[in-house]
Amino acid sequence: MEHADGHEPVLVEEVLEALSPVAGGFYVDATFGRGGHAARLLQAVGTAGSVLALDRDPDAIAAGRARFAADPRLELVHADFGRLAEIVASHARGRPVRGVLLDLGVSSPQIDDPQRGFSFTKDGPLDMRMDPTRGVSAAQFVASTEERELQRVIAELGEERHARRIARALVEARNSAPITRTLQLAEIVRRAVRGYDGKHPATRTFQALRMAVNDELGQLRAALVGAFDSLAPGGRMAVISFHSLEDRIVKHFIRERSSVDPVFAGLPVIPASAQPLMREVGRKRRATEAELARNPRARSAVLRCAERIVAGGAR
Ligand SMILES: C[S@@+](CC[C@H](N)C(=O)[O-])C[C@H]1O[C@@H](n2cnc3c(N)ncnc32)[C@H](O)[C@@H]1O
Known part of the structure; x- marks a missing residue:
């Protein structure tokens, strides 16, 4: 079951429980999408609370401005969450940030629109940019990246064991004609891989190219630091990831800041500057069977939450 506005938010109850929004509080939704989580946060903070929401997709911002036009408690900013600290600093107007939500990846409206180029089952231009107003499209990336680098990206970000064969096939294909369409790319990968393991053979390659074109891991690393800062x-950050590489980055970030600075670990007196900066809140959470039955997209979603426990800058 999908929401009327095209994106069913994942782990909503779990996010609310993790962030425990307080009435009158100020929260940041760094991945607005179609506003499913933001709507629930607005409900929880009541009339005196407010939400600052970011999205790098101009369509998400436009849809949000239309849907929430009458709600002055929501401020929408078209920006990358890699710039989270800067955006929050310029919009907070003295309000302490009680919580930050990052719901990573792409939204259903992005995947469902063939013109955005994310889908390997519908023909469209090979774009894949979440922000089509900037940067390099997947077609340009495939056209201009060396075979070895293509192989690395597909192997690492796609966790694809046939990366070498796929990179070779892409280079051979682009030498005869530019690769500009999603189905064209999917077919090249299908022919290079042969044999299925249940998923469409182009699944991992599409994921890898999407993550590369949007610098998803770089954005995530910057956003975690920005959210903490x-x-x-006492404020909390909640992060939903859909990919093991993302979850690993989130887990390490939280673990590192939830422990004593290793330089001082084991010493009888730990100086205040080396004390943990965060506290992990609960264990990692996944969708319940009931949610999975409604929304299969939640299958790979993992939620982690941590609370900032001291004032001051990052280590
Ligand atoms: C999974 S959807 C979020 C759905 C949202 N929580 C909801 O309830 O509708 C992820 C959204 O984050 C946005 N996004 C992904 N990476 C981003 C980044 N680096 N900066 C800003 N927005 C980003 C995408 O454009 C997409 O709209």
Whole structure:
């Protein structure tokens, strides 16, 4: 079951439980999408609370401005969450940030629109940019990246064991004609891989190219630091990831900041500057069977949450 506005938010109850939004509080939704989580946050903060929401997709911002036009508690900004700290600093107007949400990846409206180029089952231009107003499209990336680098990207970001064969096939194909369409790319990969393991053979290659074109891991690393720096003491960050590489980055970030600085670990007196900066809140959470039955997209979703426990900058 999908929402009327095209994106069913994942792990909503779990996010609310993790962030425990307080009435009157100020929260940041760094991945607005179609506003499913933001709507629930607005409900929880009541009339005196507010939400600052970011999205790098101009369509998400436009849809949000239309849907929430009458709600002055929501401020929408077209920006990358890699710039989270800067955006929050310029929009907070003294309000302490009680929580930050990052719901990573792409939204259903992005995948469902063939013109955005994310889908390997519908023909469209090979674009894949979440922000089509900037950067390099997947077609340009495939046209201009060396075979070895293509192989690395597909192997690492796609966790694809046939990366070498796929990179070779892409280079051979582009030498005879530019690769500009999604189905064209899917067919080249299908022919290069042969044999299925249940998923469409182009699944991992599409994922890898999407992550590369949008610098998803770089954005995530910057956003975690930005979220931490923006949070008030006692404020929480909740992160939903859909990919093991993302979850690993989130897990390490939280673990590192939830422990004593290793330089001082084991010493009888730990200086205040080396004390943990965060506290992990609960264990990682996944969707319930009931949610999976409604929304299969939630299958790979993992939620982690942490609370900032001291004031001051990052280590
Ligand atoms: C999974 S959807 C979020 C759905 C949202 N929570 C909802 O309830 O509708 C992810 C959204 O984050 C946006 N996004 C992904 N990476 C981003 C980044 N680096 N900066 C800003 N927005 C980003 C995407 O454009 C997409 O709209």
